[in-house]
Amino acid sequence: MATLEHFRSAFDALPEAARTPARRAALYAFLEQGLPPNTLEDWQYTDLAPLSALTSEALRPDADATQMGIESFADSLDALNRAFAAGGLDRSIAANTKLEEPLRPENRAHQRHRLKLERGAEATLILNTSGDMPFQTIFADIELEAGSRLHLIRISDAGADAHRLTRVKLRVARDACADVVTVDLGGKLSRHDLHVDLAEPGASVYLHGLYAPVGKGHVDNHTWIEHRAPHCISRESFRGIARDQAHAVFNGMIRVHKDAQKTDSEQRVANLILSPGAEINAKPELEIYADDVKCAHGATFGQLDDQAMFYLRSRGVPEALARTLLTCTFAHEVLRHIRPDGVRERVTKRLLRQLPGGEQMEALQ
Amino acid sequence: MLDIQNLHARIDGKDILKGIDLRINAGEVHAIMGPNGSGKSTLSKLLAGHEDYTVTQGSVRFGDEDLLELDPEQRAAKGIFLGFQYPVEIPGVSNMVFLKAALNAQRKARGEKELEAADFIAWVRHRVKQMKMDSAMLSRGVNEGFSGGEKKRNEILQMLVLEPKLMVLDETDSGLDIDALKIVSDGINLMRSKERAVLLVTHYQRLLDYVQPDFVHVLAGGRIVKSGGPDLARELEEKGYGWLQNSVGQAA
Numbered sequence: 382m383a384t385l386e387h388f389r390s391a392f393d394a395l396p397e398a399a400r401t402p403a404r405r406a407a408l409y410a411f412l413e414q415g416l417p418p419n420t421l422e423d424w425q426y427t428d429l430a431p432l433s434a435l436t437s438e439a440l441r442p443d444a445d446a447t448q449m450g451i452e453s454f455a456d457s458l459d460a461l462n463r464a465f466a467a468g469g470l471d472r473s474i475a476a477n478t479k480l481e482e483p484l485r486p487e488n489r490a491h492q493r494h495r496l497k498l499e500r501g502a503e504a505t506l507i508l509n510t511s512g513d514m515p516f517q518t519i520f521a522d523i524e525l526e527a528g529s530r531l532h533l534i535r536i537s538d539a540g541a542d543a544h545r546l547t548r549v550k551l552r553v554a555r556d557a558c559a560d561v562v563t564v565d566l567g568g569k570l571s572r573h574d575l576h577v578d579l580a581e582p583g584a585s586v587y588l589h590g591l592y593a594p595v596g597k598g599h600v601d602n603h604t605w606i607e608h609r610a611p612h613c614i615s616r617e618s619f620r621g622i623a624r625d626q627a628h629a630v631f632n633g634m635i636r637v638h639k640d641a642q643k644t645d646s647e648q649r650v651a652n653l654i655l656s657p658g659a660e661i662n663a664k665p666e667l668e669i670y671a672d673d674v675k676c677a678h679g680a681t682f683g684q685l686d687d688q689a690m691f692y693l694r695s696r697g698v699p700e701a702l703a704r705t706l707l708t709c710t711f712a713h714e715v716l717r718h719i720r721p722d723g724v725r726e727r728v729t730k731r732l733l734r735q736l737p738g739g740e741q742m743e744a745l746q
Numbered sequence: 747m748l749d750i751q752n753l754h755a756r757i758d759g760k761d762i763l764k765g766i767d768l769r770i771n772a773g774e775v776h777a778i779m780g781p782n783g784s785g786k787s788t789l790s791k792l793l794a795g796h797e798d799y800t801v802t803q804g805s806v807r808f809g810d811e812d813l814l815e816l817d818p819e820q821r822a823a824k825g826i827f828l829g830f831q832y833p834v835e836i837p838g839v840s841n842m843v844f845l846k847a848a849l850n851a852q853r854k855a856r857g858e859k860e861l862e863a864a865d866f867i868a869w870v871r872h873r874v875k876q877m878k879m880d881s882a883m884l885s886r887g888v889n890e891g892f893s894g895g896e897k898k899r900n901e902i903l904q905m906l907v908l909e910p911k912l913m914v915l916d917e918t919d920s921g922l923d924i925d926a927l928k929i930v931s932d933g934i935n936l937m938r939s940k941e942r943a944v945l946l947v948t949h950y951q952r953l954l955d956y957v958q959p960d961f962v963h964v965l966a967g968g969r970i971v972k973s974g975g976p977d978l979a980r981e982l983e984e985k986g987y988g989w990l991q992n993s994v995g996q997a998a
Contacts, residue, residue: 686834688834689834689835689836691794691795691796691797691818692830692833692834692836693836693844693847693848694795694817694818694819694822695794695795695818695819695821695822695827695828695830696822696827696844696848696904696908697819697822697823697848697849697851697852697855697908698819698844698847698848698851699819699851700817700819702847702851706836706839706843706844706847707836709838709839710836710837710838710839710887712838713837713838713839713887714837714838716838717837717838729838742843745843745846745847745850746843
């Protein structure tokens with residue numbers, strides 16, 4: 382059993398004002414439950430034991446005082462985030478207003494956000510776990526009221542020693558739409574959970590994700606889309622590119638509840654493995670309890686498009702460079718959904734740099 | 747320039763080409779016509795190096811080289827260009843990046859210096875203008891969201907930028923309206939010279955009104971069943987391929 386004492390000592394080193402009873406209760410709940418064991422199905426491929434090898438200096442619980450009260454915790458990681466975060470965004474976007482600038486929470490090691498889009502509101506939220514911080518957790522509860530729209534971008538362009546845990550819960554009400562793009566580049570050990578509740582008729586979610594771990598990196602994306610009401614739409618497309626000895630995990634559950642008639646759901650997973658030592662475990666899951674629904678799903682382990690390969694080579698592009706170009710095309714299918722141009726261009730450039738032959742591609746830009 | 751002798755080829759165990767003989771000299775324009783399924787596209791793709799086709803007999807020489815020994819990218823660097831019947835979309839890779847990757851790779855393979863960035867851009871823009879295209883297309887993905895006609899025009903643009911020696915154009919005229927057909931034809935004519943040759947694969951006489959061929963061949967059942975001058979194309983347009991059935995029969 383891995384020791385978690387350094388989590389306690391990191392917490393105890395906080396100024397007194399930060400060590401509130403609520404945070405201490407959360408810490409105890411975490412210490413008592415411990416890290417999730419791989420015997421749990423949701424943790425089959427991801428072992429968080431390396432977290433117990435971090436130094437207490439690396440953990441960096443937030444030293445700010447907090448207003449948060451004692452609540453119950455979904456699991457030990459929820460409790461850990463509650464203990465280590467002092468807060469985060471706590472906002473409501475007023476009905477029928479549109480935020481022109483994306484919300485970008487301050488870059489702290491541990492963040493806990495609450496966001497509500499009131500009726501008809503529109504906003505973009507960027508959750509960023511990039512950088513070299515050794516350990517970072519971001520948990521967010523987001524509520525979309527009727528007819529509101531959220532463009533959520535979660536980016537993790539993290540250093541080779543970075544550990545990341547994120548969990549986003551989205552509740553989508555009548556006719557509201559969540560348009561989500563997630564991108565994972567680099568990092569040592571990351572686990573990202575996304576729960577989407579299509580709670581009322583006409584709610585929709587469009588979810589596009591790219592995971593591209595390198596080196597010995599491990600990245601695990603788990604998504605749950607719950608169709609709880611009739612006439613909801615979900616589109617989910619994840620793409621993976623793994624090289625070196627990297628390991629990626631994707632698990633996508635779509636659950637169509639009993640009353641969710643006329644559900645329209647599609648889930649696609651496509652993966653590219655660029656090195657013999659790399660590994661991807663992808664598992665689409667579909668549970669349907671309603672009888673009048675349209676659901677499609679599938680996972681492919683890809684070869685690059687042969688026709689496109691021939692096209693490029695017939696123009697004189699050598700095979701290796703053609704592969705790089707087509708890998709860009711493969712990723713573009715996800716990245717094109719990032720709406721702020723600057724963010725999309727930065728992420729695309731960053732991805733190029735970590736593809737085999739990427740230097741050559743950069744020289745062509 | 748190109749010398750095809752007794753070429754037999756198959757795909758998925760099915761014989762498609764059953765003994766093609768064709769010689770194209772520098773400066774000539776040849777047209778290959780023929781009904782669907784006669785092997786026209788197979789011949790085009792085979793010349794460009796498509797790996798799905800297996801040559802079972804015969805030879806193809808390009809200049810001093812055994813063409814069949816070369817990879818597609820090597821053939822391109824030697825000067826072979828295939829205008830695709832169905833050009834492929836490559837989203838996320840801009841036309842500019844694509845053209846630069848192709849031209850620089852070809853120059854490198856030939857032992858030439860890569861173009862300076864400014865010279866390259868000026869060269870491409872010049873060609874874009876000749877094809878009456880909007881230079882904004884250069885920053886768009888290759889053929890991404892292009893209409894059928896735009897894709898064909900983009901094929902000719904690539905050809906003008908790369909300046910190949912042998913241009914094999916597989917139904918480049920299909921899906922073009924009259925204006926686009928004129929622009930595409932002008933592009934092809936721009937490339938005609940004593941050092942270059944063109945092989946037009948088409949169903950229709952129309953393109954040949956704009957790009958006058960020196961020789962016309964009819965391909966049927968995997969063989970060239972008739973060859974002639976430009977008049978043959980007109981005859982085919984009037985009579986269809988039916989009147990050739992006899993000669994097809996004899997050839998088979």
